[in-house]
Amino acid sequence: MSQNGQPKLAVANASKFYDTGTGKVHALDDFSMEVQEGELACLLGPSGCGKSTLLWAMAGLHGLSAGEIRLDGRPVTRPNPQIAMVFQEANLLPWRNLIKNIELPFEIRGQRPDQARIDALLAEVGLAGFESKMPRELSGGMQQRASIVRALSVDPSLLLMDEPFGALDAFTRDEMNLLIQQIWMETKKTVVFITHNIAEAVFLADRVFVMSARPGRLARIFEIDLPRPRGLEVLMAPHFIELVGEIKGSIDHKPQVQAA
Amino acid sequence: MASVDRELRDKIPTFEKAGTQAAEVGNWSSAASTLSILKGGRDATLIAITAIIVFGGAELLLRLLEVPTYIAPTPSQVVWALIADFPHIGPHIGYTLIELVTGFAIGASIGFVLAAVITQFPLVEKIVAPYILLLVTTPMLALVPLLILKFGFGFTPRIIAVALASGPMVMINAATGFRRTDLAKIALARSFGASTLQIFLKIRIPMAMPMVIVGLMIGSIFGLLTAVGAEMVGGSFGLGNRLTYYSSLIQMPQFFACILVLAIIGISIYVFFFWVGKKWASWES
Secondary structure (H helix, E strand, C coil): CCCCCCCCEEEEEEEEEEEECCEEEEEEEEEEEEECCCCEEEEECCCCCCHHHHHHHHCCCCCCCEEEEEECCEECCCCCCCEEEECCCCCCCCCCCHHHHHCHHHHHHCCCCCHHHHHHHHHHHCCCCCCCCCHHHCCHHHHHHHHHHHHHHCCCCEEEEECCCCCCCHHHHHHHHHHHHHHHHHHCCEEEEEECCHHHHHHHCCEEEEECCCCECEEEEEECCCCCCCCHHHHHCHHHHHHHHHHHHHHHHHHHHHHC | CCCCCCCCCCCCCCCCCCCCCCCCCCCHHHHHHHHHCCCCHHHHHHHHHHHHHHHHHHHHHHHHCCCCCCCCCCHHHHHHHHHHCHHHHHHHHHHHHHHHHHHHHHHHHHHHHHHHHHCCCHHHHHHHHHHHHHHHHCCHHHHHHHHHHHHCCCHHHHHHHHHHHHHHHHHHHHHHHHHCCCHHHHHHHHHCCCCHHHHHHHHHHHHHHHHHHHHHHHHHHHHHHHHHHHHHHCCCCCHHHHHHHHHHCCCHHHHHHHHHHHHHHHHHHHHHHHHHHHHHCHHHC
C-alpha cells in the first residue's frame, strides 16, 4: 500500500469486445484487480484469454468497452510517460542499432537521452560495449535485455511486461527472470508481468492473478510468500512446487470437467 | 481527448509479422548475390579473364570472318568511335540525363507521396489501384506522339513521358512497403507517446524503405527506356535520337558507341541503388 492507501494501479470492471469480420469477440469480462506500489504482479492465463488486451489497455494503447483503469487515481486513456512497456520478442526496430533503439523514447519525446542512466542500465544487463550492434546481430536474450533497458531508460513508475520471455529457451528464461528480480528489487518499480508459464509466475511474483479462458475473468489470486531474493534453487523447493501445483489445479479444473 | 491510435483501436493485440518478407519484384539478397561476386581477388581475376575472352573473342571473330563494319563493328572500333566522336555524342548524353533525372525526380516524388498517403486509406487505395495498374502496364511510350503534338519537340514531352513511366513503378512498390503494418512496432512508438506524424517518420517510412528503393531502381530503369524511346520518336537531340541518326547513316561504330553509353548509364543506376539499398535497407536481408 502506498502512504494514502490508494493502489498504484486499479482496474475496475474492465470489459472489452472486439469487432471482427466474423462477429464480436468477447475478450475481457468484468475484470478487476489492484496492484500496490512497488508490487510485482503476474497475470497468468492460457493463450487468448485477454491478457495482452488487458495489458495494452493498462498502457493506454487501446480503450475498454466498459470499466476503467486508474494509475495513481487518475484514469488511463492514453499512453502515459509514467508507464513503459516491454513487448513480446523484444520488438526492437531492426533498422536501428542497439543504442539508437534505446534512445527512441527520448527522440519521440524531444528530450536529450539520459546517458548516465542508459550506461548504468546497459552495464547492469551486461550489454555495455554492444551499443553499435544491430538487433539481428544480438541473441534473443540480448535483444530482450535491450528492450528492458529501453523501457527503464525513461524511468517509468509502472513497468508492463507482455510475455517478454515467451520466445526464449529455458536457460535464458531463468537468467532473465533472475535479472528482472534483481532490477525490480533495486528500483522497486511496480511491475505487471504477463505469462502463461506457471513456474515463471510463481518465481517472480508477489501475487499471481490467474485469469480464466476467454472471455478473460479474474479466476483467483495467489499470494506468493517465498522469501526474496529467490535463487534458481527455489524452483526445487517443496513449497514452490506445492504453489505451482495449486495454481495448475485451479486452471486445469474446468476443462477437465467439461471433457468428462 | 483520448489519443488512441486508429491502427490500434479495436484490434486484437497480435505479434504476427505481417508481410515482413519482400516477396515482390525485387529483393536484396538476389541483388546482393549479383554484386557480391565482385568481391574477392580470385573471383575478380576470373571475371576479368572471362571479359577479355568474350570481347577479345568477338574482336578476333569479326576480324577473321571479315564481317563488314556496317553489319557489326568490332569492340575496338566501338570504343574508338566513342572516344573520337565524343565531342558529338557528349552533349546528347547530357540531354538524355536531364530528361531522365528531371522526369524521374518528378515522377518518383509524386509516386512516393501518393503511395504514402493512399495506403493510409484502404478504400481510396482500392478505388485508385486499377488506374495505377493501368499506368504501370501501359507503355507510356505510346503517349509520346500525342505529347509531342501538344508540347512540341523540346524537353517537355520527354520529361512528362519519363515521369509517367517511372512514377507508377515507384508508387506500386512503395505502396507495398507502406502496406506492411507491424502493429507491435506502432504500439511501441505509441506507448512512448509518439504522434501519428512521428509514427510515420520513425516507423512506417523506415519499414517501407526496402520496397521504396526497389521501386526507385525499377522506376529509374523504366525512365531511361522511356527517355530513349521518346527521343527516337521525335526531336533532334538525345541519345535515342543519335541512335536513329547514326543508323540512318549506317555509322555502326558510333551507333554502338551510343548503346555502350546507355548500357553504362543503366548499370550505374543499378549500382547506385544497390549501394543506397545496402546503406538504408540492409537490415532486412
